[in-house]
Amino acid sequence: MILAADFGGTTIKLGLVCEGRILARSRLNACANRPMAERLEAVACEWELLLKTNRCTLQNCAGIALSLPFLTDPQLPRVLGEFGKFPGATNIDFAAWSHARLGLPAALENDLRVALLGEWTAGAARGKSNVVMLALGTGIGCAVISNGRLLRGANNRAATLLGHSTIAHEYPAGRCGNPGCAEDLASTATLANLARSRSDFAGSQLAGAGKIDYETIFALAAQGDACSEALLLQSLKVWAVVVQNAVLAFDPELVVLGGGVLRSRDIILPAIEEHLRQHMPSFPLQIPVTAAALGDDAALIGGETLFNQIHISTCA
Ligand SMILES: [Zn+2]
Incomplete structure (x- = not known):
């Protein structure tokens, strides 16, 4: 299972995703003018709530996948450039944050690329x-x-x-x-x-x-x-x-x-x-x-595909 989040300008969509299916979902107001570090903490808390509500724990999760409205480098993984949303995103080491906060590996990519992976997987x-x-x-x-x-x-x-x-x-x-x-x-x-x-x-x-x-x-x-x-x-x-x-x-x-x-x-x-x-x-x-075909679900389902691709290529 993957913890997925799709950062949009108005809302952040969240989901627990397993084998191309969204087991549970939630959303937060994006508050895109607020710092990325603050929004990440809000996302982590919401994921923990989703897990608890669905009788799961972080131990059931393989990692996290972030779909971001930025140019990104998924190998580092980092944000390459900001466009006025979620300030401070370029300064964040997402892998280090995820490891420290959740004990999980992270994958991230540009949001439309993740949505395409979702449509490719299940749409x-x-x-x-x-x-x-x-x-x-x-x-x-x-x-x-x-x-x-x-x-x-x-x-x-x-x-x-x-x-x-x-x-x-x-x-x-x-x-x-x-x-x-x-x-x-x-x-x-x-x-x-x-x-x-x-x-x-x-x-x-x-x-x-x-x-x-x-x-x-x-x-x-x-x-x-x-x-x-x-x-x-x-x-x-x-x-x-x-x-x-x-x-x-x-x-x-x-x-x-x-x-x-x-x-x-x-x-x-x-x-x-x-x-x-x-x-x-x-x-x-x-x-x-x-x-x-998948609307808002595309970038959540695609998050799992992205995570698996990066994880597999890292292991290879
Ligand atoms: Zn232009």
């Missing part, structure tokens, strides 16, 4: 050896399994930053410094600014909406609001181009899409498949595009 990507997963919404995240292994690259950055690739080079530099960055052109982080910069915004239904997010955009586009329709069309194109670029780079047999916007999968999936059908150069290729 939409089960049985596949080459898979691209993209998370759409707040940003554009990417993770890849290539030839049956999580793709990490020389600096553990492989695929993770694909959402920051330039897809419109004539645009000014965005938040990350990259001109025409895909994430700046289609994500919740920039959606309100994109909307307000449009000439048809002032007279649109969107201008009267309380909140400018994808849920609103999809709803108002369905009602025929031209501004929302245009923004939706742009986002679909950007997502489709990112998927296509990922397909060209990684040659997957399946693309899995996750993120909150997939509530509108009936619109998103056919649009992206159609783009791939029309625009794959050189030769036609039918790449299935599907929605993630």
Whole structure:
């Protein structure tokens, strides 16, 4: 059994995971502005409570698995860079902390990579050896399994930053410094600014909406609001181009899409498949595009897979 935790911006999901199944689960408010050391202690206490409630002890556990919203080095294991959440994370020796606090070995990885491992173990990507997963919404995240292994690259950055690739080079530099960055052109982080910069915004239904997010955009586009329709069309194109670029780079047999916007999968999936059908150069290729199946469970189940992979490779 593994103690798993998935650190998100709003909540930290926790679980007891055994052989691809979540035996028990819980969640904490993320309090992502608080130091990582403090949140780790809260997680440890919650794990102990979960174990007690389910009549288990730390002796029943092989280790811990942390899914983190950062670039990470899973071999050290450490966080490589913070983005304003859980301050102090880069200073923490997670293996030493886990050993001292719980007497257990630790594994950690970037959250979308762990979610992909979960989908690969028990969800939409089960049985596949080459898979691209993209998370759409707040940003554009990417993770890849290539030839049956999580793709990490020389600096553990492989695929993770694909959402920051330039897809419109004539645009000014965005938040990350990259001109025409895909994430700046289609994500919740920039959606309100994109909307307000449009000439048809002032007279649109969107201008009267309380909140400018994808849920609103999809709803108002369905009602025929031209501004929302245009923004939706742009986002679909950007997502489709990112998927296509990922397909060209990684040659997957399946693309899995996750993120909150997939509530509108009936619109998103056919649009992206159609783009791939029309625009794959050189030769036609039918790449299935599907929605993630496990939701919040993916990064907990994937935590066990990650732990086993790291543990086995350490022992080998
Ligand atoms: Zn960017």
